[in-house]
Amino acid sequence: MLRIENLHSGYGRIEALHDVSLDVSAGEVVALLGANGAGKTTLLRAISGVQPVTSGQIRFEDRRIERMPAHRRVLLGIAQVPEGRQLFAPLSVEDNLKLGAWTRRASDLTADIAGIFAMFPILSEMRHTAAGALSGGQQQMLAIGRALMSKPKLVLLDEPSMGLAPILVDQIFNIVAQLKRSGQTILLVEQNARAALAIADRGYVIETGRITVGGDAATLLADPRVQSGYLGV
Amino acid sequence: MAELLQFAFSGLTVGAVYALVALGFTLIYNASDVINFAQGEFVMLGGLVTVFLLAAGLPLPVAALLAVVASTLVGLALYRFAIEPARGANAVTLIMITIGASIFLRGAAQVIFDKRYHSLPPLFGDTPIRFGGAAILPQSLVVLAGALVIVVLLWAFVDRTLFGKAVLATAANKLAARLVGIDTRLTVGFSFAISAAIGAIAGILVTPITLTSYNIGTLLALKGFAAAMLGGIGSAVGAVLGGLLLGLLEALSAGYLSSEFKDAVAFIVILAVLFVRPQGLLGRARVERV
Ligand SMILES: Nc1ncnc2c1ncn2[C@@H]1O[C@H](COP(=O)(O)OP(=O)(O)OP(=O)(O)O)[C@@H](O)[C@H]1O
Ligand SMILES: [Mg+2]
Numbered sequence: 448m449l450r451i452e453n454l455h456s457g458y459g460r461i462e463a464l465h466d467v468s469l470d471v472s473a474g475e476v477v478a479l480l481g482a483n484g485a486g487k488t489t490l491l492r493a494i495s496g497v498q499p500v501t502s503g504q505i506r507f508e509d510r511r512i513e514r515m516p517a518h519r520r521v522l523l524g525i526a527q528v529p530e531g532r533q534l535f536a537p538l539s540v541e542d543n544l545k546l547g548a549w550t551r552r553a554s555d556l557t558a559d560i561a562g563i564f565a566m567f568p569i570l571s572e573m574r575h576t577a578a579g580a581l582s583g584g585q586q587q588m589l590a591i592g593r594a595l596m597s598k599p600k601l602v603l604l605d606e607p608s609m610g611l612a613p614i615l616v617d618q619i620f621n622i623v624a625q626l627k628r629s630g631q632t633i634l635l636v637e638q639n640a641r642a643a644l645a646i647a648d649r650g651y652v653i654e655t656g657r658i659t660v661g662g663d664a665a666t667l668l669a670d671p672r673v674q675s676g677y678l679g680v
Numbered sequence: 681m682a683e684l685l686q687f688a689f690s691g692l693t694v695g696a697v698y699a700l701v702a703l704g705f706t707l708i709y710n711a712s713d714v715i716n717f718a719q720g721e722f723v724m725l726g727g728l729v730t731v732f733l734l735a736a737g738l739p740l741p742v743a744a745l746l747a748v749v750a751s752t753l754v755g756l757a758l759y760r761f762a763i764e765p766a767r768g769a770n771a772v773t774l775i776m777i778t779i780g781a782s783i784f785l786r787g788a789a790q791v792i793f794d795k796r797y798h799s800l801p802p803l804f805g806d807t808p809i810r811f812g813g814a815a816i817l818p819q820s821l822v823v824l825a826g827a828l829v830i831v832v833l834l835w836a837f838v839d840r841t842l843f844g845k846a847v848l849a850t851a852a853n854k855l856a857a858r859l860v861g862i863d864t865r866l867t868v869g870f871s872f873a874i875s876a877a878i879g880a881i882a883g884i885l886v887t888p889i890t891l892t893s894y895n896i897g898t899l900l901a902l903k904g905f906a907a908a909m910l911g912g913i914g915s916a917v918g919a920v921l922g923g924l925l926l927g928l929l930e931a932l933s934a935g936y937l938s939s940e941f942k943d944a945v946a947f948i949v950i951l952a953v954l955f956v957r958p959q960g961l962l963g964r965a966r967v968e969r970v
Contacts, residue, residue, distance in 0.1 A: 518863045529855070
């Protein structure tokens with residue numbers, strides 16, 4: 448579904464991604480592991496089109512998209528839950544969800560919004576609250592809900608568990624597992640490598656802008672480099 | 681008492697125009713972080729284009745409508761050809777661009793039209809209405825009513841339509857807007873267009889009272905900017921409030937002190953806000969977006 452080949456990207460003259468290649472097939476959950484500043488967010492930004500690519504290819508369903516504007520990529524079916532949630536803070540929970548469905552031009556979103564509320568009942572109680580006034584966990588739920596509202600083929604999740612209390616982390620990973628069971632294709636960026644690999648089918652490790660290891664989740668869990676670097680073994 | 685009422689009415693009339701200019705500032709600032717010093721030129725264009733189309737024989741409503749359309753196109757062109765190509769530039773560069781655009785529009789207006797002052801016929805004649813000992817021009821009420829209608833329509837648009845919410849969303853978080861698939865060039869361009877249209881309407885409504893000329897924009901932009909700062913840059917309600925307040929302050933100081941002070945009021949307001957309450961009356965302290 449997604450195939451990245453020899454991708455280079457950076458900020459100004461500083462290159463942040465060197466020759467990155469990676470695939471995600473339909474129905475898969477793929478984990479992307481890496482330390483702070485490794486380039487995980489930069490890669491997701493490049494896939495979504497909010498980060499310029501200097502060379503290399505991004506293919507989505509056999510279409511080259513690396514030069515396509517961001518809004519058209521959403522239309523093709525790529526949604527991102529960005530780092531730091533990036534909600535529309537002054538707008539209500541419900542409006543954030545409606546805007547998540549912007550590309551669908553659907554006239555009636557009641558059923559879709561009800562679907563998100565079924566997944567995150569707490570959001571239903573807060574439907575008229577400004578997104579900026581939610582707690583960290585609620586904001587993360589809303590960010591996920593907003594991305595799902597576009598009915599994406601591929602969801603890019605950037606550290607959804609970051610900064611959350613352990614009980615909420617479990618809840619977020621449960622949701623990711625639930626999405627996986629429903630057949631949703633996901634590229635999951637996480638620092639919490641153990642939890643991510645427990646859900647993922649496959650994974651990659653990125654270090655200072657390069658993919659260094661890639662393989663089945665079970666293989667990665669057993670790999671000494673992954674164990675010492677990311678699993679604290 | 682009658683005197684105070686008189687000053688208050690003339691203050692509110694001019695204040696309504698400042699409010700609309702400040703509202704235009706706010707729309708563009710929220711959508712693009714640009715302080716648009718060419719905002720006053722939209723007011724100038726609205727009035728002058730109407731004057732000249734009327735003189736060319738078109739009926740007033742048609743002339744006014746075409747003037748609004750022309751200003752809107754100028755607003756779009758400003759975004760498309762001056763602001764958008766410079767995206768990512770720092771705030772000072774962007775301000776210089778808008779000042780440049782303002783000088784250009786003034787020069788163009790001087791060449792295309794002329795350097796004289798012009799008026800338009802008031803909508804309901806010029807027999808003052810007596811009220812509590814004060815005399816109110818019917819056109820003053822037209823200006824106030826027009827400003828009210830614009831504010832209500834704008835509010836309904838952003839509160840009741842998904843496109844309006846997309847404009848708000850773009851203002852609140854441009855990255856997130858792009859990530860949900862909003863074409864932000866469209867929403868930001870739209871903010872420039874609406875802002876220009878509002879300025880032009882203000883210009884048409886107020887020309888019968890204050891007259892218009894190619895060079896009225898500079899001072900209006902400054903007054904509108906002072907009003908927006910007073911209300912709190914970025915706050916639409918603040919812009920309207922700041923505009924009305926600035927108009928009142930001007931009229932009262934002109935009436936009770938000396939009319940020479942009138943134009944100084946805006947500058948004093950800017951300084952006072954900067955020293956005492958930089959976030960303005962309704963603004964929140966600006967949080968740096970990362
Ligand atoms: N806006 C920016 N301007 C300049 N350099 C940046 C910018 N954002 C990131 N970088 C640099 O690019 C590199 C990759 O950063 P990136 O944010 O992609 O890492 P990350 O893997 O997502 O890290 P984290 O786990 O902390 O989120 C880092 O060296 C970082 O310093
Ligand atoms: Mg990151």
